[in-house]
Amino acid sequence: MAAPPRPDPTGAPSSAPQPNSSSNNVPPLAQAPEKKNPKQMTKAERRALQEQQRAAKAAAAVNSEKGGVKGGAKGKGGAKVSGAQVGPGSAPVTPRRPAGMGGGAASGDTPSRRESVYGGDDAGSQMHALRIFSHFGLPRPPSSVKGDIHPAIVRLGLQFSRFKITGANARCIATLQAFKTVIQDYTTPPNTTLSRHLMTHLNPQINHLVSARPMAVTMGNAIRQLKLEISDSDIDTPEQDAKDILCHKIDNYIRDRIIFADQVIEDTAGQKIKDGDVILTFARSSVVEKVILNAHNDDKRISVIVVDSRPMLEGKHLLSVLSAANIPCTYLFLPALGSVIGEASTVLLGAHSLHSSGAVYARAGSALVALMARTHNVPVLVCCETYKFAEGVVLDSFTKNELAPAGDLFHLFPSVIPRESLTLESKPNLEILSPLYDLTPPENITAVVTEVGIIPPNSISSIPFTLGRQTI
Template sequence: MSEEAQPIRAPEDATTAQTQPQSQSQSQPEQTQPQSQPKAQNSNKSKPQSKDASSKTQDTSASGEKKLTNKELKELKKKEKLEKRAAKKESQGIPNQTEQSKAKQQKNQQQQGNQSNGNVGVKKEPKIVNKVPLFSHLETKEERNALSSSQAQVLHYVHPAILTLTSKYASYSIVGSIPRCIAMLKAFQTVISEYQTPEGTTLTRNLTSYLGYQIDYLKTARLLSVTMGNAIRWLKQEISLISIDTSDNDAKEDLIEKIDTFLKEKIELSDKLIIEQASNHIVNGSKILTFGNSNVLKELFLHNSKVLKKQFQVIIVDSRPLFEGKKLAKELTSNGLKVQYALINSITSIFQDVDTVFLGAHAMLSNGFLYSRVGAALIAMTAKKRNIPVLVCCESIKFSDRVQLDSVTLNELGDNEDLVDCYKLNHTKKSSVAMKNFINSYNETEEKQSQQQQQKSKKNQSNDKEKETTNEKDEFPLQNYQKSPHLNILNIMYDATPPDYIQKVITEVGALPPSSVPVILREYKAS
């Protein structure tokens, strides 16, 4: 062991001998450096680590702070930007969203704590869940009501005739694209007759903006139909063509007369031409099927029965919640026509011995699709499978430049309560008399047999009465649908029928295939 230790001490002596002349010229603290050198020479791997450590200590000692990484620098920059934005918002008077959210959370926590302390032993009602509806991109009735409430400042610009008309639209007392358009144009006549141009403006410039307030308020009840949109465009164009030199009274009279001629030419005369062309497809002894209610089809059936004295049968298919077919059935039966009324759920058994299918239209799109009441596409599809011709009676004012391949992108949502309350629109609940008579007779026979059976029957009757009372309480099982998180209700108004299911479209221009709709649109715009 002593022999092995000697070669280790030899280099230490050599190093000390080499460093002695240098140590004399250097200061005393530097003399301690050679003692650390042999340790560094024994471990060559530790040299880079000691250099890095010394460099880090020098940086920290020089600046007094640690250097930050790239991530930490980015976070600091983000914080500085957010602080600058918050300072700008405070200078502009805009409240801070983070502070508002914190305050709301604190309020909610306090309210929950108060309720938990004060309402001990009280049953909690289920909360209304914020659900995403099926057709969330469409405007609901609640959103339209919110728009009407937000337009309270504009109410003094709205005419009383428009206020009454919106209430009729909202209550579905005026239904159908043509009746709604006629009522709107007549209301515009009263608005124009009572209009007075303010000082510093002209009628051509101010009347269009004044009518804009009326139209915006009409939209709060229901969406504008295609016929209403076409009529509004025509009216605005006629107002723009009025010269500045004409007096206000003359301009008002001209507009009122033009509205009357528009109603006669585009609706009354076109309906007469459609009836003449469609009556060729009705034969004695034929069976015709329709869906819902249409003014053109009603006049067509009455014309063929009274004027042409044809004998035929009409099958009216109807659906809830509006039940428009009931009005058509009442008017046709009062005029002596043979009518069969059925709901759309019995569609498979209705198409026996049907010759033709006549459908009304809400609009005809430029790609040949029929945009009509929900259920029209189902009827056209079943008729096509049974090789029954489908004819659509439609005025040219109902034609639209819009292209639509489904009924999802653009549609109208009705009130969900119409589907929940099934006796809301023109319905009354009636108990079945036959069932009551049957139960009474059955109880009488059992009373004659034995007294024991009488007691059992009385118990059963009492249980039935209790069940009836519970059923009366739960009369509408969907009435609490808003509180259930997994239930959505969809009351959609229209659907789209492809042109493959339609044989002809009968208009005032003629009976044409659905592919010729763009041609009729060009002629309508040119006129």
């Protein structure tokens, strides 16, 4: 394209249109520069050409089915994406979420799950969602799983997804009891054996429970042991006898690894509680509850400080049980921990899982309680059964976690403002995040009380060898 004509030095009017005063500030290269060889262009010319190409690609990408921004968002200065300026000083634009980003289809995310996190396709293109937490297990109803799902498993999946059954021990016992029903109602097809086909029949049941809520370590260890017992079944045993043997082994597992283990932990931890002690605990652990009640039944004069946190408020249930047993209790929320930690004699905590590095995975807030106790030189005892042991090493609670149900966060607030305006729900400009677990490092734990004894955190990896086998 030819260069614009220069004005006549004699002052005669030119036939070519003169540029207005506002266009004098625009760089010449922004006004349709003529095509040149890239080697002959200056650095500014090449940059302007790249910006125009990127803007054209971005416009084509927005109009395509994939959506999102592929190249336009990388432009500098005056690149445009879907009609919105992207550059210094311009308003931020949240593009439509590209496929393959964290929590997308590549990581097992489903459309229903994306809608629950991002508020649907329309809201997801406008809100600034917390994408770095999109891999957390979200509370959701169980999805349809291929295979014949037993009604007992369907009912249990609904209870898990609605948090009607919480706690590692309660979830494991409920799962094993449901599997007993599945096994008793199972019939071996012709030309096959129970030891081979039953595990194939159980896999859809397990997948259904996992779709309702991520599997706990206790459930995984119990299911692994059940599959081992099924594979070791004698093929010559009559079918009903084999099913009765498996159900009997399930009962033995619950009795030995949970019920009897809790009784041993009660006696062992009770020896560390002295008359007149002030015990501090967080949220609610079934084994910690038994330890406190057992110490009270031994005529030890103790008092308990129950620290709780939203949104689940599990400490309220523990408080009601201890108060019914005439145990003096103090109830407070986690932010007030610093005002009472100095009065505690011992801190008793429960655990969701125990890892070979000595770290304890427990209800969110346990790590803060252990840290505060260590700062004030208060011993921290973690009451945990050995079947909660996991060989993997967990460095933080961000890699794998769950989100607790939101619930009504303001039911105790004064009713000056209408309740409808106080209840928090996920909105285009608000994302509720309530992680269910956190990780307590081993340096903040004094000892772990198990049914095989009191173990220091740096010796947790010896639990499988103490039980006489490599895996649990």
